[in-house]
Amino acid sequence: MYTSKISGLGHYVPENIVTNNDLSKMMDTNDEWIQERTGIKERRHIKKGDGNSTSVMGVKAAKIALERAELTTDDIDLIVFATLSPDMYFPGGGVQVQEMMGMRTIPALDIRNQCSGFVYAISVADQFIKTGMYKNVLVIGSENHSGGLDMTTRGRGVSVIFGDGAGAAVVTRSEEEGRGILSTHLHSEGAHAKELSLEGPNTSHWVPEIIAENPTENIPYYPYMNGQFVFKNAVVRFSEVINEGLQANNLSAVDINMLIPHQANLRISQFVQRQFKLSDDQVFNNIQKYGNTTAASIPIALSEAWEQGKIKEGDVVVLAAFGSGFTWGSAIIKW
Numbered sequence: 001m002y003t004s005k006i007s008g009l010g011h012y013v014p015e016n017i018v019t020n021n022d023l024s025k026m027m028d029t030n031d032e033w034i035q036e037r038t039g040i041k042e043r044r045h046i047k048k049g050d051g052n053s054t055s056v057m058g059v060k061a062a063k064i065a066l067e068r069a070e071l072t073t074d075d076i077d078l079i080v081f082a083t084l085s086p087d088m089y090f091p092g093g094g095v096q097v098q099e100m101m102g103m104r105t106i107p108a109l110d111i112r113n114q115c116s117g118f119v120y121a122i123s124v125a126d127q128f129i130k131t132g133m134y135k136n137v138l139v140i141g142s143e144n145h146s147g148g149l150d151m152t153t154r155g156r157g158v159s160v161i162f163g164d165g166a167g168a169a170v171v172t173r174s175e176e177e178g179r180g181i182l183s184t185h186l187h188s189e190g191a192h193a194k195e196l197s198l199e200g201p202n203t204s205h206w207v208p209e210i211i212a213e214n215p216t217e218n219i220p221y222y223p224y225m226n227g228q229f230v231f232k233n234a235v236v237r238f239s240e241v242i243n244e245g246l247q248a249n250n251l252s253a254v255d256i257n258m259l260i261p262h263q264a265n266l267r268i269s270q271f272v273q274r275q276f277k278l279s280d281d282q283v284f285n286n287i288q289k290y291g292n293t294t295a296a297s298i299p300i301a302l303s304e305a306w307e308q309g310k311i312k313e314g315d316v317v318v319l320a321a322f323g324s325g326f327t328w329g330s331a332i333i334k335w
Helices: 020-024 031-038 054-069 093-100 114-130 153-159 190-195 207-213 227-248 266-275 294-307
Strands: 003-012 017-019 042-044 078-082 108-111 136-143 165-174 180-188 258-261 316-323 327-334
Touching: 003 054, 003 114, 003 180, 003 294, 017 020, 020 031, 031 266, 054 093, 054 136, 054 165, 054 294, 078 093, 078 114, 093 108, 093 136, 108 114, 114 136, 114 165, 114 180, 114 294, 114 316, 114 327, 136 294, 165 294, 180 227, 190 227, 227 266, 227 316, 227 327, 258 266, 258 294, 294 316
Parallel strands: 078 108, 078 136, 258 316
Antiparallel strands: 003 165, 017 042, 136 165, 180 327, 316 327
16 A cells, blocks of 8 residues: 655745735725734735746646656646636636646646545545555645625725635655555535635626626625624535545644645635644735735745745644535544
């Protein structure tokens, strides 16, 4: 029975910094209001002409991860690409990464689980490796939110939260028992799908219909979020799925060396931190400077934490996410 481990990490964010004060010039908001509710001070947005896209940022992060794993594109057997904001409605970003990186005709799988996308993608990679089918899997989470946000007062409840960026991990076969990705745990609850969603355009409500209706208030091609409802569900599911992972590996909260939560809202992360009685050194947050980058948030945070020496060999690292779907999941890793 093979095991899998993360052998390389990388991340990329656009150079263009958008502060809360910058947003206050576009909509009725201010720095205090945003920080109080989300903890966010600034985020990165793709700037027209900078050459970035969801797939391009994914490639930039992937190249760093490959270099750190001391592998080449020829070593990769599968691409798993997680995003809610692909460059095109179809095909997905995975095949674009395959082409941009000059890879062999390896399979490319796209994951559409939004904020939980990277945890789902890691779980898929882990299973492919544990069965012996593949040796090295490139997992990418990348998002271009800024291209689809309502940057007016009407959309401020959502638009102030999200940022652009990408993170990548190389998941590699190992035969070392008790190390690497110990387990992953995934869940969904579609009953609440519309509480955090983007309903249109879609195949039952396509662009001509939307234009003909000429909506003025409820515009379906912008994201919708029932913020309080999402928050209440998130704190419960985060705790449940972290405990599920710990119990599956005979661990407890005191064994956690580093928790990397999906960067949805700093208040959610702080709530979970208090529940598990973790110190600031045991939880990594970077939402303050990047905002919520959805599927990219965990790999960006994981990459930064590793770069800063906050994750060391032998550490128990917990990844946890909750988001649209609703979907949620966790991964328990012995570094």
